[in-house]
Amino acid sequence: xxxxxxxxxxxxxxxxxxxxxxxxxxxxxxxxxxxxxxxxxxxxxxxxxxxxxxxxxxxxxxxxxxxxxxxxxxxxxxxxxxxxxxxxxxxxxxxxxxxxxxxxxxxxxxxxxxxxxxxxxxxxxxxxxxxxxxxxxxxxxxxxxxxxxxxxxxxxxxxxxxxxxxxxxxxxxxxxxxxxxxxxxxxxxxxxxxxxxxxxxxxxxxxxxxxxxxxxxxxxxxxxxxxxxxxxxxxxxxxxxxxxxxxxxxxxxxxxxxxxxxxxxxxxxxxxxxxxxxxxxxxxxxxxxxxxxxxxxxxxxxxxxxxxxxxxxxxxxxxxxxxxxxxxxxxxxxxxxxxxxxxxxxxxxxxxxxxxxxxxxxxxxxxxxxxxxxxxxxxxxxxxxxxxxxxxxxxxxxxxxxxxxxxxxxxxxxxxxxxxxxxxxxx
Numbered sequence: 001x002x003x004x005x006x007x008x009x010x011x012x013x014x015x016x017x018x019x020x021x022x023x024x025x026x027x028x029x030x031x032x033x034x035x036x037x038x039x040x041x042x043x044x045x046x047x048x049x050x051x052x053x054x055x056x057x058x059x060x061x062x063x064x065x066x067x068x069x070x071x072x073x074x075x076x077x078x079x080x081x082x083x084x085x086x087x088x089x090x091x092x093x094x095x096x097x098x099x100x101x102x103x104x105x106x107x108x109x110x111x112x113x114x115x116x117x118x119x120x121x122x123x124x125x126x127x128x129x130x131x132x133x134x135x136x137x138x139x140x141x142x143x144x145x146x147x148x149x150x151x152x153x154x155x156x157x158x159x160x161x162x163x164x165x166x167x168x169x170x171x172x173x174x175x176x177x178x179x180x181x182x183x184x185x186x187x188x189x190x191x192x193x194x195x196x197x198x199x200x201x202x203x204x205x206x207x208x209x210x211x212x213x214x215x216x217x218x219x220x221x222x223x224x225x226x227x228x229x230x231x232x233x234x235x236x237x238x239x240x241x242x243x244x245x246x247x248x249x250x251x252x253x254x255x256x257x258x259x260x261x262x263x264x265x266x267x268x269x270x271x272x273x274x275x276x277x278x279x280x281x282x283x284x285x286x287x288x289x290x291x292x293x294x295x296x297x298x299x300x301x302x303x304x305x306x307x308x309x310x311x312x313x314x315x316x317x318x319x320x321x322x323x324x325x326x327x328x329x330x331x332x333x334x335x336x337x338x339x340x341x342x343x344x345x346x347x348x349x350x351x352x353x354x355x356x357x358x359x360x361x362x363x364x365x366x367x368x369x370x371x372x373x374x375x376x377x378x379x380x381x382x383x384x385x386x387x388x389x390x391x392x393x394x395x396x397x398x399x400x401x402x403x404x405x406x407x408x409x410x411x412x413x414x415x416x417x418x419x420x421x422x423x424x425x426x427x
Contacts, residue, residue: 017052027087034239046238069104080244102148105124165198273418277418321336353413356425373416
C-alpha cells in the first residue's frame with residue numbers, strides 16, 4: 001500500500017490556524033526526548049508542517065503506536081507512549097494501535113543487551129487480547145483503529161524481504177548501542193534480529209503513517225520507517241519519542257521481570273503501596289510520565305519540591321493517589337490511602353488480607369514457609385523466600401521468622417516485606 005507525498009500547501013494559515021498549530025505542537029512535544037538537538041529540531045519542524053497541512057486539508061493525521069504482546073500485562077512504563085497517542089486522539093487525529101503479532105515472534109532487541117526470545121503464536125494471541133483491553137483504559141475504543149502486522153508482514157515473499165533489506169547497510173545495524181555492546185563482549189548477534197527494524201519500518205509504509213510514537217529505544221526502528229516510506233514515495237513519518245520511565249528503584253527502567261513495576265491492573269492497595277516506595281528524586285519523573293495530571297499541576301509540584309514548600313512525603317501521597325485514581329477511581333484511591341495510613345503509618349494490620357488454608361490437627365500445624373508462600377502467590381519462588389527470611393523480611397504474628405519451618409494456628413498472620421499479608425485458616 002503506497003501513497004504519493006502530499007504537496008506542500010501554499011495558502012498561508014490564518015492567525016487562528018497558526019495559533020492552533022502552536023497549541024497542538026506544544027501539547028505533543030511536551031515530555032518528548034530525542035537523541036540529539038538536530039533530530040529534535042527536524043521533528044519539530046516536520047510536525048508543524050504536518051499539523052498545518054492537517055488543518056488546511058481538514059484531514060486528521062494518521063498516528064500509530066505499535067506494541068509487541070510478549071507479556072500479558074501492561075505497566076506504567078508501557079503507558080508513556082500510549083498517553084502520547086491519546087494526546088493525538090484528543091486533538092482530533094486518527095489513532096492507530098498496532099498489535100505486533102508478527103514482530104513479537106521475532107523479538108525486539110532495541111531495549112536489550114541480550115538476545116530476545118521468540119514467542120509462540122498462541123501465547124502472543126492471548127497476550128494481544130489482554131493488551132487491547134488494558135490499552136483501552138487510556139484510549140477511546142470507539143475512535144481507535146486496531147491493526148495486526150501479521151496481516152501484511154505474513155504475506156511478504158522472500159524477494160520482498162530482500163528488497164527491504166537492500167535499503168540498509170550492515171554498518172547501520174551494528175552501530176546500534178545494544179548490538180555493539182554484545183559484539184564487544186564477544187556475544188553473537190543473529191541475522192534475524194536485523195529483520196526486526198525492517199519489519200517495523202514496513203509497518204509505517206503499510207499504515208501510511210504521518211506520525212509514529214514510541215519510546216526513545218525505538219528511534220532506530222522509527223527512522224527505518226522513514227527510509228522505507230521515502231522508497232515507497234511516501235512522505236516520511238514524524239518521530240515522536242518519549243523517555244523511558246524508571247522503575248520503583250528510581251534507576252533501572254520499569255520492568256515486570258525486574259520486579260520494579262506498577263501494573264495498571266494491580267489492586268489499588270498494591271499500586272498505592274508501590275508508589276509510596278518511589279525515591280524522592282524520581283517523583284517528578286513519575287508525575288510527568290506516569291500520571292494523567294495536567295501539565296500545570298505537575299509543574300507546580302516540581303516547583304514545590306524544588307523550593308522546599310512541598311514535602312516529599314506529601315508529594316508521594318498525592319502521586320500514589322493519582323495513580324490509583326486513574327486506574328481504579330477516586331473512591332478506590334481514597335480507600336487505598338486510608339489503608340496505607342492504617343497499616344504503615346499506624347502500624348496496624350489491614351482489615352482484609354488473602355487467606356491460605358492449612359491442614360491443622362490439634363489446633364496447630366508445622367508448615368514449610370517456602371511452600372506455603374509460593375502456593376499462596378505471596379512469593380514467586382522458594383529462593384525468594386530464603387532471601388526474605390535471611391533479610392528479616394517475614395514476620396509471624398509480629399515476630400521475625402528465622403527458620404524455614406513455622407508453627408501456625410488458625411488466625412495466624414504472616415507479613416511478607418512491607419506490603420504483603422497472609423492469614424492462616426484451617427483447611
